[in-house]
Amino acid sequence: MIITSENFIKHLKKGRxxxxDFILENYAGLVKAVIHNSLKNYNDPQIIEECISDTFMGAYENAKQFKGNEEDFRKxxxxxxxxxxxxxQRKLHKVPQPSELDGTSNPVKSAEEEFLIKTSTKELLIMMSKLDQLDRYIFTMKYFLNMKNDEIALHLGMxxxxxxxxxxxxxxxxxxxxxxxxLT
Structure with missing residues (x-):
């Protein structure tokens, strides 16, 4: 069986x-860029590789929940x-940092950071799936692809x-x- 960009979603949902292998080959660079951008401050290639593996396994295991086309899959x-x-990042932040031990640092978090910390990944994915498709695109571009609002506006013609x-x-x-x- 030949897996192509036209049929990989169907086969992924069937657990093939x-x-x-197809998504690993075609999306590894994109996934690595997103993860590296988020975890580059940790300077640990092993953590980045583990996160990449977890991402592809998560996509493979949850493929039946995916609805959409190839562009939607990319997002x-x-x-x-x-x-x-x-x-x-949450796991790594549970280990107290030296500045936290001596009480010299009390960083202020944004509302988005507080919300992400308090909400599990699965809950966020479920809640985001309840948004309109356009809003999901905007949230993905803003918070996962780190695009600025004016870039998003230009991209979407808004x-x-x-x-x-x-x-x-x-x-x-x-x-x-x-x-x-x-959540249901």
Missing amino acids: EEAL WICTIAKFKAIDI TKAAIDNRLYRGKKRLHQMYLGGI
């Missing part, structure tokens, strides 16, 4: 290892990569104000879902 796997990197509004309303909706326990 050939489809996993989906980037989202998984970013969440896996966040999970690793105004920066429209992107700002959608981000604001989307964050508000995610927060309401989180507080309301709407």
Whole structure:
């Protein structure tokens, strides 16, 4: 069986290892870039490689939940990569840093960072799946591909104000879902 860009999603959903090989071959560079961007401060290639492996295994194991085309898959796997990197950051931050032990540092976190810390990866993916497709694209570009609002606006043919509004309303909706326990 030959796996192509037209049929890899179907075969991945069926659990075929050939489809996993296909996504490894075609998306490894993209996944590595997303993860490296998130974990580069740790200067540990082993952590980055482990996160890359976890990303592809997560995509393989959860492929049945994926809905969309090849472009949607690209964004989906980037989202998984970013969440896996966040999970690793959480684990690494549980170890007290020297500045935390002597009480000299108390960094202020943004609302997004606080929200991500308090919410598991799976919950965030479920909640994001409840957003409109356009809002999911905007959130993926903003928080997982680290694009600026004006870049997103240009890419989507929208105004920066429209992107700002959608981000604001989307964050508000995610927060309401989180507080309301709407995960199904």
